[in-house]
Amino acid sequence: MIDLSKLLSLKMRTAVWIIDIEHSTIPWCNKAAEILLEDSLTEIESGNRAIGGSLKKRLLTHLERYDEGSPLAFKWHFIAKDGTHYNCHGSVVSLSDGRKGLAVEAHPVIDQALPVVTHLDDPLLGEEGIFKRFKTLPFAIFDSEGNSVSCSERFVSLFGDITNLRGIFEASSAANSFVERLAKQESLSQEIRLLTLDGVRWHRIEAFSDQISAYTYLLVDDIQEARDHEVALFKLHNYDNLTSLPNRNLLYQQLEKALINAKKRNRQFGLLYLDLDGFKVINDTFGHRVGDELIQRVAERVKGSIPTRSCLYRLGGDEFVVVLENVESIEELEDIAKAIMSNAISTYPVAKMEMMITSSIGIACYPQHANDIDSLLKNADAAMYQAKSMGHNMYFVYENRMAENINAHLTLGGGLRKAIDEEEFELYYQPKIRLSDETTVGAEALIRWFHPELGMISPDNFIPLAEESGLILPLGEWVIRRACRQLQEWRELGYPPICVSVNLSGRQFMQTNLVDMVKQVLDETGVDPKYLELELTESMLMADGQQTIVKLHNFRKLGLTLSIDDFGTGYSSLAYLKKFPIQALKIDRSFIKDLGVNCDDNAIVKASIVMAHSLNLKVVAEGVEKRSQVDILKEYKCDEIQGYYFAKPMSSQDFLGYMDSHTMFYE
Ligand SMILES: Nc1nc2c(ncn2[C@@H]2O[C@@H]3COP(=O)(O)O[C@H]4[C@@H](O)[C@H](n5cnc6c(=O)[nH]c(N)nc65)O[C@@H]4COP(=O)(O)O[C@H]3[C@H]2O)c(=O)[nH]1
Structure with missing residues (x-):
């Protein structure tokens, strides 16, 4: 025994x-x-x-x-x-x-x-x-028929009154195989789910059969906690906490498997690399809690937009990847991108706001675009960059030339700091025209980067880089100083002063000493503050209600004019804007583009103008390219317009010529 x-x-x-x-x-x-x-x-x-x-x-x-x-x-x-x-x-x-x-x-x-x-x-x-001694240990003895001979108190408290060995195996129906295996060997150790009075739990069983007495001795060890811990650890390593989506680790594992499968069976598989458009600004402006909630909503929606046989991963931040195996043609991947894009058009209810966010998508497929996982991801990323540089809510399928573009993007980032030091920037000025008499009443200052090798680079390409790197702060300060100096130079040349507006970026607006900095520049250059206008975006105002209002009032105390740029593309309503001490709003050019063609745009523009006027706000329409648009805006009683129809942004030198040849309005 x-x-x-x-x-x-x-x-x-x-x-x-x-x-x-x-x-x-x-x-x-x-x-x-x-x-x-x-x-x-x-x-x-x-x-x-x-x-x-x-x-x-x-x-x-x-x-x-x-x-x-x-x-x-x-x-x-x-x-x-x-x-x-x-x-x-x-x-x-x-x-x-x-x-x-x-x-x-x-x-x-x-x-x-x-x-x-x-x-x-x-x-x-x-x-x-x-x-008796080891009441707290769960062990029991069964005879050759599996009938219970003796059980410790702990065993009974765990499994109840077990009369037969098979009783504890009910959860896994493994009784027969267990008994059979034990008949063939003296001892057995197995991890198995057993039915306890507290439900089914994982246990490790140590069983011994005594050949002489034909008794089976059973020791059970509850390992549920350890199993739970393993599962929790697995989740922690492989799943994203915020969205519960599989993360980068699992992505690599699936891609490795997909690659082996595709090679063996001569199949294709592809991936879509998604990056949300302008997410950083939302995060910076509204805070991480709002950003996180938006990411969750986006993840849910993207998941609902893709086929069930594909899988969505979150790489971190605002980046996601969709993997589809057994792809027949690239169009299948493109269809997924189209579905994601069309579903992104409706707003996301987040933190009592209606938020809009789209994504730029890059597509790469094995074996056409790369033979290994890293290159495939890299190429999908390059295609995504291409999509981003073309605008928002777009997708691109990888092509070789894109790898060069991404290199250029990286070099741009590196070159920015040097460009600030070496003054490679210049401000261009685009006239603002008063509609009632079509005279020029001011100008918007728009930055240009003259790169020694790449030539002129548009702000849409480097402002986001400057934001990411924090270089927007010195750059933004340079813009304000340059615009004020320009006003002074024009005055010194004998031109009566006009109002110049400059754009503020999200990060710049959050700069704590922004008001002091602007004041210092005004003092330094001697510019009358009423000739300086700051263009803000709706999202900046949403950031931190109270602090934002204080900052805006401080600007007003300085005597500056404040306007809302790109109106209609953000999250706010006119009623909301009433809270802020602003004097003007600029209707985004996306609404102006189809004026006279799209009835909805006509209605939006007309209503915006009426409402803005009722709030005593001046309305500026931007992106005016056609006479027909001018006429409609005149009919709607828009105050000022800006656009290629009158003049494109031009260098300060050319602006002098413009002032000489056009009717200018001066106070
Ligand atoms: N298609 C078309 N476009 C027109 C027309 N009229 C003006 N535009 C363009 O529309 C943009 C208007 O500026 P924005 O909306 O503030 O958009 C600006 C602004 O958000 C940003 N930006 C420009 N300069 C600065 C700056 O100094 N600081 C900051 N933070 N952002 C700047 O970069 C954006 C792009 O600037 P730009 O490339 O200069 O592009 C300018 C201008 O050249 C038109 O009739 N048709």
Whole structure:
């Protein structure tokens, strides 16, 4: 017959030991405990391991109160030398001389693969009374028919009154295979889901069959916590916390598999690289909480837009990847991009606002565009950049030339700092015309970068880079100073002053000392503040309500004019703008483009003008290219217009010529 105490010593993964509290010794421990208590092994062997004074006192009080065999009603924490945490619980046992001791069980909080030992002499525990002593350990004996012979109290408390071995296997219907395997071998160790009174939980079973008695000895160890921990760890490593989408790790794993499959079966697979348009500005302006919520909504919508056989991953930030295996043609990937784009058109309700956000998408396919995973991702990224540089909500399929563009983009970023130092920038000026008499009343200053190799670079290409790198702050300051100096130069040349507007970027607007900086430039250049106008965007105003209002009032106190640029493309309504001390709004050129062609645009422009006037705001229409648009805007009583129909942005030198040849309005 198998010695059950030996079995407990040898095979139980849970560390178990007995404490003689009175004598401060540990008269018995199993191998797992021996490893756990390694630091005091010598003392354990010599029976001299001391028990800390306070624990001793606490335990002794409990011993007095509890009967032999009773589990203590409390657990305590034990930190092993290697830093692993254990939950300990114990039950009162009788020691060989009849005194009371404590049997302790330590369950790792994180799974610990404690090695199984091959030998141990157990000097103290005989088989007799073992069920009584180790009430807290779950073990049981079954006969050759699987009928229960004896169970520890812990076993019964876990599994109920089990009459037959098969009863605990109900959750996995593995009873037959387990019994069959055990018939063929002496011992068996298996991780399996067992049906307990608390539901189905993962356990490790150590089973032994005694050939002579035909008894089966079963030790079970609840490893659910460890399994949960593993699952949590897996999720942490492989899934994105915010969206619950698989992350970069799983993306690489799927791509590796897809590549092997595609090579073996001569198939294609492709990916779409998505980057949200202008997400950074939203994040900077509205804060990360709003940004995070928007990312969640976008992830849900994109997921709902793609075929079920494709998979969506979040790479981090505002970047996502869709992978589709067994692609028949590139059009399949393009169709996915089109579906994502068309679904992006409706707004996202986020933080009590209606937000709009689109994405730029790059497509690359194996084997046409790359033969390995990294190049495929890189090329899809390059195609995405191409889409971004062409505008918003666009997709591009990779072509070789795109790799060169992305290099240019990187070089641009690097060259910006140098460009600021070496003054490679210039301000261009576009006239603003008063509609009632078509006289020029002001100008908008627009920055240009004259790159020594790449020639003139449009602000749409480098302002986002400057924003990303923070260089927008010195650059923005340069623009304001340059515009003010220009006003002074024109005055010195004898031209009466006109009003010049400059654009502020989101990050620049958040600059804490912005008002002071503008004031200093005005003082330094001697420009009358009424000739300087700042163009803000709707999203800037949404940022931090109170601080924004304070900043705007401070600008007003300085005497500047404030206007809202690109009106209609953001998130605010005219009613909302009423809160802010602004004097003008500029209707975005996307509404002007189809004036007279698209009835909706006509209605929007007309209504915006009427409402703006009712709020005492001046209205400027930008992007006016045709006489017909001028006439419609005149009919709608728009105040000022700006656009190629009258003049394109021009250098300061050319603007002098313009002023000489056009009717200018001066106060
Ligand atoms: N198709 C068409 N376009 C027209 C017409 N009339 C004007 N435009 C263009 O529309 C843009 C108007 O400027 P924005 O909306 O403030 O948009 C500006 C502004 O947001 C930004 N930007 C320009 N200069 C600065 C600057 O100094 N600081 C900051 N932060 N942003 C700037 O870059 C954007 C693009 O500037 P630009 O390329 O100069 O493009 C300018 C202008 O050249 C027209 O009739 N038809």
